[in-house]
Amino acid sequence: MSDQDTTTLPEGTTDTDAQDQSDIFNGTGQAGLRNARSSDGNDVRAIPAFVFGEELADLADVDPRVVVLTADLARANRAVDFAERHPDRFFNVGIAEKNMITVAAGLASCGYVPFAATFASFAALLGCEQIRTDCAYPQMPVRVVGHHSGISMGFYGTSHHSPEDLGIMRTIADLTVVCATDAQHLRALLRASLDHPAAMYLRLGRGRDRDVYDEVPELTIGKAITVRPGKDLTIIATGSEVEPSLRAAESLAAEGHDVSVLDMFTISPLDTEAVLSAAARTGAVLTVEEANVTNGLGTAVAECLFQSGLGQPVRFRKLGIPDAYVPVGPPAALYAHYGLDAAGITKTAKEMLR
Amino acid sequence: MRHREEPRDTEPDLAHLQDRARFIRSETVRLAAIAGAGHYTSVFSIAEILSTLYYRQLHLDPQDPRDPDRDRVVLSKGHAAIGLYPVLADLGYFDPTLLDTYTRLGSPFGDHPDMKKVPGIDFSSGSLGHGLSIGVGMALGARLASRSYRTWVLLGDAELNEGQVWEAAMSAAHFGLGNLVALIDNNQLGIDGMTRDTMAVEPLRERFESFGWEVQRVDGHDVPALLAAYDALPGTSHTAPQAIIADTVKGRGVRAMEYSPDWHVGNLVGEDYDDVMAEIAAGLKPLEARS
Numbered sequence: 001m002s003d004q005d006t007t008t009l010p011e012g013t014t015d016t017d018a019q020d021q022s023d024i025f026n027g028t029g030q031a032g033l034r035n036a037r038s039s040d041g042n043d044v045r046a047i048p049a050f051v052f053g054e055e056l057a058d059l060a061d062v063d064p065r066v067v068v069l070t071a072d073l074a075r076a077n078r079a080v081d082f083a084e085r086h087p088d089r090f091f092n093v094g095i096a097e098k099n100m101i102t103v104a105a106g107l108a109s110c111g112y113v114p115f116a117a118t119f120a121s122f123a124a125l126l127g128c129e130q131i132r133t134d135c136a137y138p139q140m141p142v143r144v145v146g147h148h149s150g151i152s153m154g155f156y157g158t159s160h161h162s163p164e165d166l167g168i169m170r171t172i173a174d175l176t177v178v179c180a181t182d183a184q185h186l187r188a189l190l191r192a193s194l195d196h197p198a199a200m201y202l203r204l205g206r207g208r209d210r211d212v213y214d215e216v217p218e219l220t221i222g223k224a225i226t227v228r229p230g231k232d233l234t235i236i237a238t239g240s241e242v243e244p245s246l247r248a249a250e251s252l253a254a255e256g257h258d259v260s261v262l263d264m265f266t267i268s269p270l271d272t273e274a275v276l277s278a279a280a281r282t283g284a285v286l287t288v289e290e291a292n293v294t295n296g297l298g299t300a301v302a303e304c305l306f307q308s309g310l311g312q313p314v315r316f317r318k319l320g321i322p323d324a325y326v327p328v329g330p331p332a333a334l335y336a337h338y339g340l341d342a343a344g345i346t347k348t349a350k351e352m353l354r
Numbered sequence: 355m356r357h358r359e360e361p362r363d364t365e366p367d368l369a370h371l372q373d374r375a376r377f378i379r380s381e382t383v384r385l386a387a388i389a390g391a392g393h394y395t396s397v398f399s400i401a402e403i404l405s406t407l408y409y410r411q412l413h414l415d416p417q418d419p420r421d422p423d424r425d426r427v428v429l430s431k432g433h434a435a436i437g438l439y440p441v442l443a444d445l446g447y448f449d450p451t452l453l454d455t456y457t458r459l460g461s462p463f464g465d466h467p468d469m470k471k472v473p474g475i476d477f478s479s480g481s482l483g484h485g486l487s488i489g490v491g492m493a494l495g496a497r498l499a500s501r502s503y504r505t506w507v508l509l510g511d512a513e514l515n516e517g518q519v520w521e522a523a524m525s526a527a528h529f530g531l532g533n534l535v536a537l538i539d540n541n542q543l544g545i546d547g548m549t550r551d552t553m554a555v556e557p558l559r560e561r562f563e564s565f566g567w568e569v570q571r572v573d574g575h576d577v578p579a580l581l582a583a584y585d586a587l588p589g590t591s592h593t594a595p596q597a598i599i600a601d602t603v604k605g606r607g608v609r610a611m612e613y614s615p616d617w618h619v620g621n622l623v624g625e626d627y628d629d630v631m632a633e634i635a636a637g638l639k640p641l642e643a644r645s
Contacts, residue, residue: 067498091494091529099487099521106491109469109477110499111422114491129481134488138469138478 050207051183052145053081055190056115060086063194065113069104071097077117077147077204097122101130101144108140113194119153120146120203124165135199136175143193145202149179150240150290151321151338152206154331163321167295169201170268176221177267179203179239184213185265192221205240205290206331212243212263222266224274230260233353234278235345237288238264238297244335245288247342248349257353267297272304279305284315284352288345290335293320319348366410371577372637374409374441375401379607379634381440381453383622389457393465395605395617397437399541399574400508403600406580408441413503416446419473425503426476426492430485431510431539435467435475442474483516485509486536490526493534493595502590508537512544514555520565523595527566532592536567539574541604545618562597574600575638603641608633612641 053068060066060082067089070079074092083090093100097118104114117123123146124131135142146165153160169177176198180186186204193200212227219225227242228249237245242263249259262278264271264287279285285305287298298318305314321338335341339348378401386392397404408414412425429438436456443450455461462471466480477488489507496503513519526534544552555561559569570586572579583598604618605611608630611620622630 089498093521093525094528096518096521096525098518099490099525102484102487102518103491103494103522103525106428106477106488106493107495108491109488110492110495112495112498130484130487133478133481134484 050078050081051186052117052147052190052204053078053083055187057082057085059190059194060089063113065111066194067091067107067112067114069093069100069114069116071095071100071118071122073118076119077145079117097127098130101127101142102134104142104144105130105134105138105140108135108142109138113141113143115143115145115190117145117147119160120149120162120165121153121160124162124168124201128168131169131175131199131201132172136172139174139197140199141196143200143202145204147204148206149203150205151326151334152208152240152290152331154334155328157328158325161326163290163292163326165201165203166267166289166291166297167299170295170300174198175268176200177203178221179265179267180205181239181242181263181265182209182212184211184216185219185263187216188219189221189265191216192219196221203239208331209240210243212246219265222269222271224271225263225265226260226274227263228259228261230258231282232258233284233286233349234260234262234282235286235288235349236262236264236275236278236297236301238267240290241288241340241345244340244342245345248345251342251346252349252353257349259349264297264301267300270300270304272308275301275304276308276310279308279310279314280312283312286316286345286349286352287318287320288340289318289320290340291320292323293318294323296320315352317348317352319345366578366581368577371402371405371409374405374444375577376607376634376637377444378404378437378441380631382437383627383630383634385436385439385453385456385463386621387623387627388454389465391619391621392436393433393619394608394622395543395611395614396431396434396510396539396541398606398608398611399602399604400431400434400539400600401437401607402575402577402580403508403537403539403602404437404441406577406584407506408445410581411584412506414445414474416442416474419447422499423501423503426489426505428477428485428488428492428505428507429467429475429479430488430507431482431513432466432479432485434508435463435465435479438467438475439463439472442472445474447474448472482510482513483518486519486522486526489534489536490522490529490531493526493531494529496533496590497529497531502533504533504535504587504590506535506537508539511538511540511542511555511558512549512552514538514558515544515553523562523565523567526595530593531595532588533590534595535587536562536595536597538597538599539602540599541602543604543613543615543618545615547615558599562599566594567597568594569597569599571599571601574602575606606641607638609639609642
């Protein structure tokens with residue numbers, strides 16, 4: 001980043017925030033990932049987007065069905081790590097996302113399990129009809145991977161933001177929608193996806209998400225993971241918001257509040273059992289997502305609660321991105337702007353705990 | 355159609371292939387009457403193409419619809435499925451009496467084909483512009499598995515307005531997919547009128563050649579010419595994708611429908627139904643000169 005760029009940053013943000021985005025296109029960054037730090041100065045070790053190619057290459061070593069496609073973003077999503085080890089099973093279609101997704105469907109019809117990766121804004125919005133008509137409807141085991149999702153592309157602006165993807169993907173029948181929480185979780189998701197019968201939309205962050213899981217978690221697609229138990233309030237979070245939700249729960253614990261955090265990594269089909277049991281146990285539910293609050297995780301949870309006939313009142317709020325275009329800014333500044341960082345989540349949770 | 359083990363040295367039975375083209379047209383009229391509407395003319399332009407492919411050219415085994423070595427067919431112009439279902443039934447993929455449920459509630463047979471419901475359909479279609487990309491995936495799949503099957507994609511000329519077709523065309527050449535054939539039903543009509551008036555797609559040969567394809571151009575209603583084009587295709591290890599531009603007439607075989615945009619979807623009833631069936635049974639007549 002040039003000095004000139006940093007002079008245009010919003011007040012209160014730092015030079016480091018700008019550098020947070022320097023790695024997006026070449027997948028390594030000028031600063032070098034080993035030295036990467038998030039805007040609040042913490043080491044950033046878990047890089048979900050960047051284990052993507054490496055993990056798939058490992059899986060492909062033993063599973064001949066695995067193939068990978070991308071649309072001129074092999075460095076951004078580290079599909080290059082797959083391409084180096086399995087060049088014959090890697091297809092870069094150039095800047096042609098619709099072709100990529102439909103070609104993947106054709107490969108899937110021949111018995112392959114294709115992972116087709118591009119920025120979430122292009123995968124889910126530009127490729128929406130291809131995902132519906134060519135992957136989900138004919139039940140092809142295509143894994144459309146939307147990385148750098150939500151507002152994680154920060155100052156690249158609305159064309160590169162995907163707050164809408166969860167809401168759109170959630171309404172497609174026979175499409176499993178999952179969000180990666182961190183690097184280890186992404187490995188678990190990729191492994192679990194191999195024999196999953198339906199088409200999938202895998203939502204990844206920007207490769208700067210901090211660790212939630214110390215090791216590859218045991219998971220079942222469609223089942224939430226309780227990452228922290230509690231009895232006063234349940235935070236149901238997904239993807240990039242699980243980690244700040246955990247930090248919020250920790251700071252609330254210091255003030256005497258016992259807050260539970262669920263990693264609701266599967267958006268569709270929703271784990272309604274986990275939602276209802278959390279609501280019954282704590283009587284208060286806060287959903288947190290890096291997505292438009294119209295029809296995302298919060299809406300799914302609200303639908304579940306309202307239709308359940310739960311015999312008790314439940315306090316409910318959803319935290320996410322309002323139904324309006326997102327201003328330009330470094331990601332960390334945007335998360336703070338929307339109250340989607342640990343401090344913001346803590347503030348909203350406290351309002352519910354009063 | 356023949357089983358892939360069967361030798362290919364017999365002479366084609368031209369009269370039988372022409373008869374099957376008439377069968378495709380008449381079955382389309384019969385099924386459209388069940389639905390009360392049907393894509394007559396989009397099938398009539400490809401009747402000879404379907405007949406020559408399915409009754410002579412393709413390596414298929416109706417007893418084993420998922421044979422991994424079978425030739426693949428993508429009906430990218432999925433609205434012509436009404437003409438393909440009777441062929442699949444006739445070849446033994448399913449009981450022909452099932453066709454009597456065409457478009458009725460819960461039927462496997464809709465206006466556009468569903469691969470999960472109809473044996474012999476290699477991919478679901480209906481949204482124009484997707485099929486060539488599906489074919490690229492299938493052709494890549496053949497290469498990866500070292501299989502020698504061919505992938506055939508049947509597209510309409512007006513469908514070539516879709517940008518994704520050209521994304522797929524670019525990628526087929528880039529990936530060296532000589533095992534992929536795009537069959538263009540150049541019937542010259544979209545829904546709103548002549549393709550050249552709505553959104554011109556010519557010069558087709560030059561456009562495909564400039565995308566790295568090898569191109570043949572034939573009369574799409576001439577059975578021997580179609581067979582010769584198939585015979586002239588290079589082996590599947592060839593690296594240039596293959597286009598066959600079939601010059602056809604939308605509505606061919608029923609005079610009132612030829613070149614008519616009014617019959618893209620229609621419903622024949624009463625005497626009209628009987629007259630059209632009789633005209634189809636009599637076989638193709640020379641085209642009338644057009645202004």
